[in-house]
Amino acid sequence: MNGDGYTFHRDNVPAARELRKRETKSEDTLWEHLRSRxxxxxxxxxxxxxxxxVLDFFCQEMMFAVEIDGGIHRDPEVAVRDLERQRTLEALHIQFFRWTAEAVETDASVVVRQLAIALGIEDP
Known part of the structure; x- marks a missing residue:
């Protein structure tokens, strides 16, 4: 649990396991840059x-999530749900970073560098 008494791990484990089995190309590409520290x-x-x-990628140590948005996220109804979900999680002090699947598939190293800059780890 975090300081707000919110459970991080057990509420939606079956859905997370299923999503890991159906990982998208963009998620797999970015995972190669983030995995194993x-x-x-x-x-x-x-x-x-x-x-x-279920967050695409999460760093509990720094309390931030990375979300990769495919084409479905362009749908206005999906975009509204995404924003509501993001606001709920930001209320738990989780920072959000979003990129399109196309950006990750075009050049994941640019996305990774943008993330480092956004976090203040690298200079622009």
Whole structure:
């Protein structure tokens, strides 16, 4: 649990496990950059459950999530749900970073560098 008494791990484990089995190309590509502490020694989890939600990637140490949005996220109804979900999680002090699947598939190293800059780990 975090300081707010919120359970991080057990609320949505079955859905997270299923999503790991159906990982998208963009998620797999970015995971290669984040796994095994490859990103500045930070520990990431993929398809990490928090409450009713499952985050694409989550770093509990730094309390931030990385979400990869495919084409479905362009749908206005989906975009509204995404924003509501993000606000709920931000209320738990989780920072959110979003990129499109196309950006990750085009050049994941640029996405990783943008993440480092956004976190203040690298200079612009």
């Amino acid at each position: 490859r990103f500045y020694g930070l520990k990431f989890r993929r398809q990490h459950p928090i409450g009713a939600f």
